[in-house]
Amino acid sequence: MPDWKPDLRARLARLSLAPSREAEIVEELTQHLDDRWHELIARGETPDEAARIARTEFSGARLEALLGTLRQTHWREIPPPGPARAFSFDSLLIDLRHAIRALRATPSFTLGALVVLALGTGATTAIFSVVDAVALRPLPFSDPNRIAVGVRVDAAVGGAGGPQRSGPAPLGRGGAMSGAKPPDPDALMSVTAQDYLDWKDRQQVFEAMAAVTGTGDLPPARAAGDYPVDFLHNNV
């Protein structure tokens, strides 16, 4: 059987086919010519005559002309990436102008990207503001690590020591007694105003004390002036 491939490769070499695509086409056309050669042999032609007829029927110039109009014959090898260009403001301006043109050419995409960016930036800012205020920023006092919270703990529920043990406990961000075990929240009891005043009079540990009351904890008739000013009303 004749070898058709050299002729076919010579024809296709003038076209810019991708190497893999050229190999496929050569294989397919070779099969066609082989089939045609076998067909002619089956009709009674000699092998040489069958090869001559098959070559006559195949016009390489016409094949080349017809294939040359296809998109796949305009393949270009992608060059390997060259060395990085040095930075210059000219190239930056060119890139910026290109980006602006590309964004203006696709307004819906640009709008969508802006909305997503705005929502993302807003959400991130909101979350960071909360984290900053709650966890990162120190308390607005000097030496916040010396601040402690005095609580009354019900020992029957979860506190240590005797019943209704009172004293400072490391609550809040400024808890100074980092080595102490925090009381069970269920064991926390409210502190009466008189207890607080007694603590304040008798304690010799803290430089100053203040009490915080919840909303409505002070009887209205006495809230106006009967309590000292260090009862801070917490309306939150």
Add this chain to the structure above:
Amino acid sequence: LIETRSGGRLVFHLDSPYPLLYRLEERGWITGAWVEKPGERRRRFYRLTAPGRRVLSHQRRTWDDFVEAVRLVTRGEHA
């Protein structure tokens, strides 16, 4: 197949149908795939795609209309 169906009136040689097949494939009207069978060389078979089927249907109607128009013209003198 073309030669058989046309009763030998239409004969295509190698240089015509394959560029045509590749063009139809580029347009997405047909798709080719290599099929391998044991003991045989692999062969490439082409099948119509959905867009190709629509184009073929349209082309057939256009061709039928054209043939009918030519028939009416060429046999008009006998009408």
